[in-house]
Amino acid sequence: MTYKGRIIAFNHQxxxxxxxxxxxxxxxxxxxxxxxxxxxxxxxxxxxxxxxxELLRVESQELFDAYGQSGPxxxxxxxxxx
Numbered sequence: 085m086t087y088k089g090r091i092i093a094f095n096h097q098x099x100x101x102x103x104x105x106x107x108x109x110x111x112x113x114x115x116x117x118x119x120x121x122x123x124x125x126x127x128x129x130x131x132x133x134x135x136x137x138e139l140l141r142v143e144s145q146e147l148f149d150a151y152g153q154s155g156p157x158x159x160x161x162x163x164x165x166x
Contacts, residue, residue: 109156117148
């Protein structure tokens with residue numbers, strides 16, 4: 085299922101970021117691509133997915149690969165992962 089979300093935190097050393105999903109949940113992804121993401125970017129894709137996902141950076145219409153680490157979760161749980 086496709087959801088929209090906004091990147092709210094990024095750990096550049098680990099290549100991991102937190103997405104605030106439009107349904108009120110949060111998820112952690114690991115960036116597997118060379119795209120430059122920043123806090124505030126709007127992304128779309130299966131933001132509830134675990135494992136390899138192809139996501140879309142909405143502003144630039146750029147597809148990128150990421151790895152879902154958490155699935156839908158609380159913000160505090162996601163912060164511990166990154």
